[in-house]
């Protein structure tokens with residue numbers, strides 16, 4: 001069975017050597033954050049289920065801000081859960097230094113055209129691909145985009161997507177002073 005593709009290489013490549021300070025939103029068990037640190041990035045990772053370790057914050061991100069603007073925000077398999085898609089992205093963009101990056105690896109459950117009504121019902125509370133893509137494009141200049149096979153219901157089809165966008169210069173939040 002097809003598994004979700006590991007986003008580590010994609011994220012490391014997207015960050016490059018210059019994106020030193022990174023926030024990972026929805027880090028889960030912290031696997032990616034640990035790998036990004038090993039690759040040389042300074043990562044603060046936030047999730048209500050984050051590990052109880054330095055560099056992790058066990059909380060939702062909505063009431064938190066990084067202490068200084070960062071070079072990149074990374075979110076893997078998180079955006080489709082957003083209860084306020086635009087609000088989430090606005091907040092992430094507001095954390096960035098001018099020209100900073102938002103890196104998203106996610107999936108569009110609706111891209112499985114052969115899936116059953118039951119599959120649709122099971123995923124109905126999650127965002128579809130098109131609104132996520134539109135919300136990203138409304139705020140960011142695309143740097144990279146790809147779709148990959150992911151485990152759909154009817155087949156391994158390109159459900160997974162990866163997106164890198166750059167916040168336009170001058171569009172960072174007023175608090176972004178670093």
Ligand SMILES: C[S@@+](CC[C@H](N)C(=O)[O-])C[C@H]1O[C@@H](n2cnc3c(N)ncnc32)[C@H](O)[C@@H]1O
Pocket residue numbers: 025026027028029046047048049059060061062075076077078081
């Ligand atoms: C599908 S899991 C992905 C976890 C991890 N990124 C991975 O790829 O294994 C989604 C994660 O997003 C987290 N999450 C959802 N809403 C969040 C929020 N508002 N703030 C921070 N984390 C959130 C959940 O707790 C969960 O760990």
